[in-house]
Amino acid sequence: MSYQSSNPLVGETEFALDGPWATYWIAFLRVVTGWWFFHAGITKIIESGFSYSYGSAYMQQMSGTALGGIPVWMGNNLAWLIEPGVPLFETLIGLALMAGAVTRLAAFGGVIFMILFWIGNAGFGNGVVNSDLMGLLMFLTVIVLAAGRYYGLDALIEETAVVKQNPKLRYLLG
């Protein structure tokens, strides 16, 4: 049995965490996380178009949080961006994650959304580790593991000449 000094889990009992099961699961989590946001966004577009007024109202009420006055200011002054932006960006983030295209940039957008949901919903009755934080961790996981490289379009995009000439694009892809 081989031994990997950097990972003590790899020893007498083999879990094959870098095998096909890992890539399968990373891709699966990416697609389901994407569907979550796609569904939230596309149904808002169907029902409210690009005038999701609840978005700015939600942020106007986010006073007394760790984010200070930032979301309240945004709710008061950026309604022109928030009201079309919430349904549009939720939909695009979802599509990008499901396709695995520009995955890390899209997941970063998801992180922004989930921070606002986690802080703004303030449903901390069972502690700060709640379902909103778990959703936030899902997007961070997608970024950390470069989930778009597994059964995703980023695996192909990263092979193009443009990306090879500009390797830092891989920080937004993958």
Added chain:
Amino acid sequence: MTDTIDTAARALSAGLMLFGIVVLGIVEILAGEPYSPVPITNEAGDVVATPLISPEIRTAFVLAGIAVLGLYAAYRLVTPLPEDDDVRHETMAD
């Protein structure tokens, strides 16, 4: 043989779960309101719209996918450990 079963377990479990979550979710969106698997009621409490596909069916597909993973886990428990015939986990040079 194990590779074939591995691949089949991955394909079947992901297929079932994604069918219940994504494919039937798309069908629900195309079918119109309600967009969540919950009936819509009016102010009097009367149901005015019900989901085309009941949440019991959609969740059953997800549970079936999880069950496939469980069956696969049971299969691995009752079969001998595979031979360590590759060097995938050797310490890599920095």
